[in-house]
Amino acid sequence: xxxxxxxxxMDPNTYYLRTFGCQMNDHxxxxxxxxxxxxxxxxxxxxxxxxxxxxxxxxxxEKADRRLAxxxxxxxxxxxxxxxxxxxxxxxxxxxxxxxxxxxxxxxxLVGPQSLHELPRLISERRATGRWTGAFHDETTxxxxxxxxxxxxxxxxxxxxxAGCSNYCTYCIxxxxxxxxxxxxxxxIVREIEGLVTAGLREVTLLGQxxxxxxxxxxxxxxxxxxxxxxxxxxxxxxxxxxxLTSHPKDFSDRLxxxxxxxxQVCEQVHLPVQSGSDRVLAAxxxxxxxxxxxxxxxxxxxxxxxxxxxxxxxxGFPGETEAEFEDTLSLVEEIRFDGAFTFxxxxxxxxxxxxxxxxxxxxVAEQRLQRLVDLVQRVARERNxxxxxxxxxxxxxxxxxxxxxxxxxxxxxxKPVNFVxxxxxxxxxxxxxxxxxxxxxxxxxxxxxxxLGPAVSCPTPAGRRxxxxxxxxx
Ligand code: SAH
Ligand code: SF4
Ligand code: F3S
Numbered sequence: 080x081x082x083x084x085x086x087x088x089m090d091p092n093t094y095y096l097r098t099f100g101c102q103m104n105d106h107x108x109x110x111x112x113x114x115x116x117x118x119x120x121x122x123x124x125x126x127x128x129x130x131x132x133x134x135x136x137x138x139x140x141e142k143a144d145r146r147l148a149x150x151x152x153x154x155x156x157x158x159x160x161x162x163x164x165x166x167x168x169x170x171x172x173x174x175x176x177x178x179x180x181x182x183x184x185x186x187x188x189l190v191g192p193q194s195l196h197e198l199p200r201l202i203s204e205r206r207a208t209g210r211w212t213g214a215f216h217d218e219t220t221x222x223x224x225x226x227x228x229x230x231x232x233x234x235x236x237x238x239x240x241x242a243g244c245s246n247y248c249t250y251c252i253x254x255x256x257x258x259x260x261x262x263x264x265x266x267x268i269v270r271e272i273e274g275l276v277t278a279g280l281r282e283v284t285l286l287g288q289x290x291x292x293x294x295x296x297x298x299x300x301x302x303x304x305x306x307x308x309x310x311x312x313x314x315x316x317x318x319x320x321x322x323x324l325t326s327h328p329k330d331f332s333d334r335l336x337x338x339x340x341x342x343x344q345v346c347e348q349v350h351l352p353v354q355s356g357s358d359r360v361l362a363a364x365x366x367x368x369x370x371x372x373x374x375x376x377x378x379x380x381x382x383x384x385x386x387x388x389x390x391x392x393x394x395x396g397f398p399g400e401t402e403a404e405f406e407d408t409l410s411l412v413e414e415i416r417f418d419g420a421f422t423f424x425x426x427x428x429x430x431x432x433x434x435x436x437x438x439x440x441x442x443x444v445a446e447q448r449l450q451r452l453v454d455l456v457q458r459v460a461r462e463r464n465x466x467x468x469x470x471x472x473x474x475x476x477x478x479x480x481x482x483x484x485x486x487x488x489x490x491x492x493x494x495k496p497v498n499f500v501x502x503x504x505x506x507x508x509x510x511x512x513x514x515x516x517x518x519x520x521x522x523x524x525x526x527x528x529x530x531x532l533g534p535a536v537s538c539p540t541p542a543g544r545r546x547x548x549x550x551x552x553x554x
Contacts, residue, residue: 088128089161094120095129099147100137102324103257103286104169106223106237107195108135111168113227114198122229127157131164131202136171138252140426147171148182155185164205166190168198170256173215174429180211189213193242193258196221219243219261224271233477234281234506235320240268240308241287245296246327248354249365249432250394250425253288260289260296265303265311272315281506282320282475283312290323291330306334313343319508320475321345322494325352328376329367340383346492347384351377352392356411357404360397364433370411377415388493390419395452396445397425398436405448412455418463418493419519420456424449457518464495464516471526474511476503491521499523 094115098108111133112122123129132154137143147167154165166188167179173191180186188201194214201212219242243258244251272283285308287293293305303311305323312321321344328351339345355361358369368376380387393408412420424445427434440448472491480486480498487501489509498520503509511523 089130089157089163090121090123090128091130092120093123093129094131094133095123095126096133096135097126097150098135099143100135100139100170102237102284103239103288104135104137104192106239106286107169107192109228109231109237110195110223110226111135111198112229114195116229117227118199118202126154130162131166132157133166133168136167136169138170138174138256138428140423140428142426144171151183151186155183158185164188164202166198166202168192168195170252172213173256174252176213176215180213187211189215191215192223192256193217193219193221195223196226216258218258222261222263224263224267231275231280234279234475235477236275236280236283237286238268238271238275238283239263239287240285240290240293240323244288245292246289247365247432249363249436250397250428250434252428252431255430257288260292262287262294262296262299265294265301265308268308269311269315272312272318276315276317279506281318281508282322283318285309285312285321285323287323288325289327289330291326291332291335295330304334306332306338309335309338309345310343313345318344320492322348324350326350328353328373331376331380333379336380336383339380339387346494347386348388348390348492348494349380350390350392353411353415354392354394355397355400355404356408357400358407360400360404360407363399363436364394364397370407374411374414386493388418388491388495389415390421391415391417392421392423393452393456394423394425395448396440398433398440399438400425400440400448409452409455412452412459416459416463417456418495419460420452422449422452422456461516461518464518464521467495467513467521468516469513471510471512472497474499474509474523476501476505476507476509478505496520497523499525501525 096108096112098104126132136147164187167186168190169192172189187205190198193216197214204212222239222242224239240263242261244254245260247254291305293308294303326349353373354364356370361369474489474497476487476489478488480488485500486498488496488498490496497511499511510526512526513521513523515522
């Protein structure tokens with residue numbers, strides 16, 4: 080990998096930010112950018128142009144570590160050309176700590192995901208002392224959402240409702256790098272969304288590793304559960320769509336199904352990672368549900384919300400997974416007929432329970448299983464999308480198309496991308512006839528443009544007032 084134009088030189092007081100990993104990391108990066116801009120740094124699109132190079136990292140699978148190593152080595156070469164600062168933020172910084180500086184001695188600042196608020200101090204300290212610095216809190220004391228945020232492009236925004244994870248699925252590193260589950264106070268969430276809507280945003284996606292556990296951790300005193308929170312958010316005037324990620328099947332309640340089914344702004348879309356179709360493997364993964372419970376949950380969800388768009392995550396090649404157990408996963412996918420799935424080969428993460436399990440599945444076997452699974456997932460997803468062709472649906476325009484001038488990209492309530500010719504601006508809700516489908520997207524034809532919506536009237540909402548009164552009562 081090389082960056083053309085290196086000779087053009089870099090601008091002082093600029094930064095480059097590259098993000099890896101999940102939506103939570105994307106969201107954290109908006110706040111990293113906000114903090115750096117608060118320090119007077121301006122963003123640059125290329126690493127060779129910037130003084131401060133920030134990599135917000137992921138540690139979920141080994142491949143993520145390897146990709147980062149290549150980027151860091153390149154950044155190290157850039158540093159030979161002039162004074163630059165290299166910052167490694169996020170989950171890999173937290174999991175490797177000073178080990179990263181041993182491997183990459185040119186790294187200047189390390190900052191874990193629970194310590195992002197310390198970034199300006201760490202950068203100043205590094206500049207003053209010339210020695211590498213780092214911060215790694217184990218628990219959430221500051222939610223990223225409380226930090227300054229860089230401008231959001233488009234009509235949709237992430238909203239963090241929780242940090243951390245306390246589930247300790249045996250394969251997963253997240254609880255070790257993101258700390259225990261912590262829920263944000265509901266009033267802060269509602270206030271943030273009111274602000275976003277006032278600024279013109281139309282859709283929010285609530286973020287947490289297991290949003291269904293919102294408000295359930297010991298010590299959370301607001302008496303608001305996840306379905307309550309969704310109802311409060313729907314009261315924010317002007318909010319058009321509400322989504323959430325990720326749902327853990329073991330905590331998905333019937334009350335949540337009712338809230339999704341109700342005629343409100345909560346979209347008919349659920350990402351419900353199943354991980355495996357085999358009871359033995361699910362137990363070994365520490366998922367706390369079995370195949371039957373998952374099937375029953377999906378049946379209840381589909382009975383209440385027939386058009387729900389259902390996606391999942393699946394791991395193949397978990398230690399000891401037999402051919403028959405893998406076929407249980409295939410048959411589950413056939414039976415449920417997901418709208419899409421993220422599929423992964425098991426990757427042993429240092430420190431997790433599954434990394435110590437015997438009977439690793441050979442790489443070539445796991446790769447063949449992955450391919451069989453991907454083929455099946457794609458066929459089913461294409462068939463499910465094709466069943467929508469001919470229907471007219473509501474689409475929220477997100478942005479101009481990257482490939483075809485004159486076209487825009489928007490999404491259905493089921494979060495499926497639709498490309499169509501339109502003059503409607505981002506944020507407009509339009510009716511679109513679906514003309515053609517692949518396994519992941521649609522081509523459509525605009526029926527009638529609703530145009531951009533007027534500015535939202537907000538602050539304070541009835542929900543906000545109720546929560547404020549409750550907070551005062553407690554105080
Ligand atoms: N909190 C979310 C997402 C966690 S990470 C959830 O529980 O669903 C996203 C996905 O990465 C997981 O759902 C899982 O399918 C996959 N994953 C996590 N750890 C992994 C590992 N060690 N090897 C392979 N895939 C993994
Ligand atoms: Fe990882 Fe499980 Fe937590 Fe998801 S719920 S982040 S898979 S430990
Ligand atoms: Fe996300 Fe990767 Fe961390 S998936 S929580 S950025 S380990």
